[in-house]
Amino acid sequence: MSLTAADVAEIMQLVEQSSFDELTLELDGMKLTLRRGGAAEPVSGTLVEQTASVAAAAVAAPGSTPVAAPSRADPNVQDIASPLFGTFYRAPRPGAPPFVEIGSTVEEDTVVAIIEVMKLMNTVRAGVRGTVTEILARDGALLEYGETILRVRMTG
């Protein structure tokens, strides 16, 4: 048994909403350490052994303040911020393939997410042209106004 990206996300959410500040979990050769940085900071997570997709989830901030100036080396990578507050969904329906994955090509009008507010579904479009490098928003979690949904390396 090993932890999936969804498992990590769920554990991070549980810890964040609890009054605990630190969790260390060792499981089948994997070690997960979660530490709360400060009163207003989200829980940060690190996985010692990880796959590429799990790494993406572990880096994701669990839904509070958006990353302001990302520490990425590439200045062509653009944060796509949420134009709305609501619940983020990465696929058009439960069980359907997500709108975009890491590596997907997007155009300005490519739908990248649905943000639901009291059962009203709002589509969010990329607004830029390029390739998705990271998906930070968590499927089914609250997404704040202005929070980074994903990152795109711009082309053209």
Place this chain on the structure above:
Amino acid sequence: MAIRRILIANRGEIAVRVIRTCRALGIETVLAVSEEDRDSAPARLADRTVCIGPARPSESYLKVEAIVHAALGTRADAIHPGYGFLSERPALARMCEAEGVVFIGPTAAQIEAVGDKLRARSEAEAAEVPVVPGGAVASMEEAVAAARTLGAPLLVKAVGGGGGRGMKRVDRLEDLPAAMELAAAEAGAAFGDARVYLERFIASGRHVEVQVLGDGKGRVIHLGERDCSVQRRYQKLVEETPAPGLSEALRQSLHAAAVRFAERLSYRGAGTVEFLVDRTRDAFYFLEMNARIQVEHPVTEAVTGVDLVAEQIAIADGAGLRLTQSDIRLHGCAIECRVNAEDPANDFRPSPGTVREAQWPAGEGIRVDTHIAPGSRVPPFYDSLMGKIIAHGSDRMTALARLRQAIASTRLGGVATNLSFHASVLDHPEFQAGGVDTAFAARVLEGWPVTTERAHHG
């Protein structure tokens, strides 16, 4: 207590106020903020903040769906709406009722009943509470006939208005038709309800309001009255309790009328019934009821020792009224000044900006409710209230002396403030004597030298 987490749908000093009581009660707080308020004082005090939209209220603090979605998404048990914003919009209360989130306030039906000013008038009449002579008019002919009976000057008031908004004064009866058309058009645009009604204009009156708490099942108690006559363009600036110089009989009649009015509605939660007192005639008239906690609630808390926000939460939690009327004892006097970021040298125009210096007063009998510290921003998108300074004393003279000293020792730099106006009011012999009417503030300003240099303030 079943309520363990509250989402606060407001900002500024009232958000800090609600958080403070929640912390004292061990209740978790989630604050819904606009982008502009993300690093505000209440945001730093709340257990969690959720950014629900950009600065403009229509896209953040006034978005009912976003507020309720935030409460559901953070698993908050209840929403505290504060004052202003959605606190008296039935839509928020209604959506809470539909979604199983406790609304810390009255029922949607009660908000509607007192929000419609004409309906509120008829509720008052049914409760045998005197109302200002006037009434609804169905046609221009009816209006002209009614106006002749009422005499001039009179007020054309919007049914959907309130809080000083949506009123037009008519000094000559021949101006009435034009005033009514203009008032209706403005009311339609501002409140979504073009209905207007007429009231006699009472030139010299005092604004006296009564704080009530209701259990929602027919039991209502009062916590004394507040005099809020110091107003500039219908905006309250200085409030005090008890109302100076009222006969004991009149005071008790006001309390009883407020309780009667609220009881008839089986009012739930904290509310305030506002009256216009005509002291020369020893008469009073119902103005409106505010179905929420009010800005000036601290003066009532000072003399009663009751935490009104805690009582709001207890009532919302289903505890009913924890206090009986005989539990309410009034000790001494309390006076409050609302400190706004306004420029007295420019017709009190709002003065948004960044507060460089913020030294609020402290000392015996002094309470300050504020969200402003050095470095705080006063944004242009919201009201200009920076903080409230409340002084309590065993008698009015003591409270007044403490408040004058407190105002004099307040240092706020980086934005213009109305501190100098407050100093003028508190120094004024009429105010010191007590019992000023609603025209007093205008008189102070008429005789006021308007300079940008006012002693050591700002």
